[in-house]
Amino acid sequence: MPVLNIKNISIKGIAATVPKKVVHNSDYPYLTEKEKNFITKNIGIHSRRITAPDTTASDLCFHAAVKLLKDLNWQPSEISVLIFVSQTPDFITPCTAALLQTRLGLPKNCLxxxxxxxxxxxxYGxxxxxxxxxxxxxxxxxxxxGDKSSQLVNDKDKSAALLFSDAGSATALQNDHKASPMWFDLCTDGEGAKSLMVKGGAGRHPFHPRSLDEKEETPGVIRHDLNLILKGLDIFKFSVTKIPPSVKMLCEAAGIPQEHIDYFVFHQANKLINQTLGKRLAIPLEKMPDTLNEFGxxxxxxxxxxxxxxxxxxxxxxxxxxxxxxxxxxLSWGTAxxxxxxxxICPLIELE
Amino acid sequence: MINKDEFTRLIEAEFQVENPKCQLTPSTKYKETEEWSSMLALLVIVQITDTYNVVLDEQDLKNCPTISDLHQLVVSKQNQP
Structure with a gap:
């Protein structure tokens, strides 16, 4: 879509929750020491956070929201909009936002x-x-x-198992006539849908008795129909070809020279992708905060x-x-x- | 025009991170080497991106059995408008 310009909206606060449980990639059992070192060095991820089996993405978001409302001294009754963005909802239906509305004590006239x-x-959110x-x-x-990616990734799939952590977040926004405009470039390329996909369990390939049968797709890549498929090379190409033009175009549209941006906070994909983005956009390292090492x-x-x-x-x-x-x-990308x-910004919350 | 030998040395350097004794020639079927892995594939693609400003994908690697094929593809992509 054309560049989106949103006026009179201010971000008042942000909180994020990660599980307390730390998993070290050096403990991954399905690769040799040499392979593990090679991979962790190049993807830049040494440890990850994984939730308890009965904790969901919405639980992680809920704790962030409760803390954020308290810290901002906002009352739940004041909230008129709640959007939950995730690939790992609590149920296929109803929407998780409805469950969060009642759990957070938000009013019934809350969208x-x-x-x-x-x-x-x-x-996008x-x-x-x-x-x-x-x-x-x-x-x-x-x-x-937020997402609980650990429920999608097969531990025996070396192409994805060492990458993901679980986490949730809450962001408080307010209509504020003094706010500076926000600028967005939001794009989609569904041709690449198969590069990152969970094939089974929904309408196109419903759950069936063999959905959980594991197959070795290529050596070291074992998964079943409800697991995430990740084609790393395609995602690399997608990221490093789509994001730099999006960043440059949005800076130009907003009339903000790139060097006037204080921080560039990119999705934390892996070290190779993020380093290449930094190089292609000539961004000084100190302007690109990075949490890959600790959180993946x-x-x-x-x-x-x-x-x-x-x-x-x-x-x-x-x-x-x-x-x-x-x-x-x-495939979907958005720059703001x-x-x-x-x-x-609430210091990072850790959930038992 | 990218020199084929320089291109081969560049790819070889990535393989040597994995195995310092590894040697490649333009005719090497690089995907059949002991060193080849999905991670190394990504490193090769990153190196080609950084050096020649050409971004390859999985299909490109499938279409190029040898280093020489890869070199030709990068040259042709670099010459594209």
Whole structure:
């Protein structure tokens, strides 16, 4: 779509939750030491966070939302918009946003629905909540974004098992006539849908008695129909060809020279992709916060997790211009430029 | 025009991270070597992206059995408008 410009919307606060349980890639049992070292060195991921089996993505988001509402001194009764963006909802139906509305004690006249997106979720979600709130003077909204990727990835699939962490987040937005405009470039290329996909379990390939039969697709890549398929080379090409033009175009459309951007917070895909983006856009390393080493790829929540881990103090005072860019499953990508002023970012929450 | 020997040395350097004794020639069927893996494939693609500003994908690798084929493809893509 053409560049989207959203006025009168301010981001008031961000919180993110990760599970306390740390998994080290060096302990991965299905590769030799040499292979593990080679992979972890190049993808840049040493440890990951995995939830308890009975914890869902919405649980992680819920804890972030409760803490954020409390810290901002917002009452649940004030919230008129709730959007949950995830690929790992609690149920096939109803939408998880409805369950979160009642769990958070939000009013019944609160608009609530889910969006199914992954690594591009954050810019997309900001644009949707912002667009709706534009028409609600003084209105307040919550964007909850998170994934439990551990439920999708087969541990015996070496192409994906060492990449993902679980995480959830909450972002508070408010209609505010003093806010600077937010800018968005939101794009899709469904031709690449098969590069990142869970084939089974929904309408096209419903669950059947053999859905959980594991197959060795290529050596070391074992999965069943409900597991995530990840074609790393295709995702590399997609990311490094689509994101740099999106960033440049949006800076130009917004009239903000790239060098005036204080931070570029990219989806944390893997070290090779993120380094290549940095090189292609000539971004100084200190302007690209990175949480891959400790948290890996937290899917839809990677941008708020990185903000919460790396920038709470800095963004907490003064004005800043930050660029956010998410890219992945769909294939879908979104870039946003936002201006922040005394943005409250809750230090990263860890859930038992 | 990218020199074929330089191109071969560039790819060889990536293989040597995995195995310092590895040697490649333009006719090497690189995917049949002991060193080849999906991770190495990604490193090769990254190196080609960085050096020649040409981004290859999985299908490109499938279409190129030898280093020489890969070299030709990169040259042709570099010459595309």
């Amino acid at each position: 609530a629905f889910d969006i199914n997106l992954g690594c591009s979720a954050y810019p 900001l644009s949707v909540v912002g667009s709706i709130l534009q028409n609600i003077p003084g209105g307040k909204g919550l964007l909850l974004v 790829n937290t899917s839809s929540a990677s941008i708020p997790v990185t903000l919460a881990k790396k920038l709470p103090g800095i963004l907490g005072s003064g004005q800043h211009t930050i660029l956010l860019s998410g890219f992945g499953v769909g 430029i936002i201006h922040t002023e005394n943005l409250y």
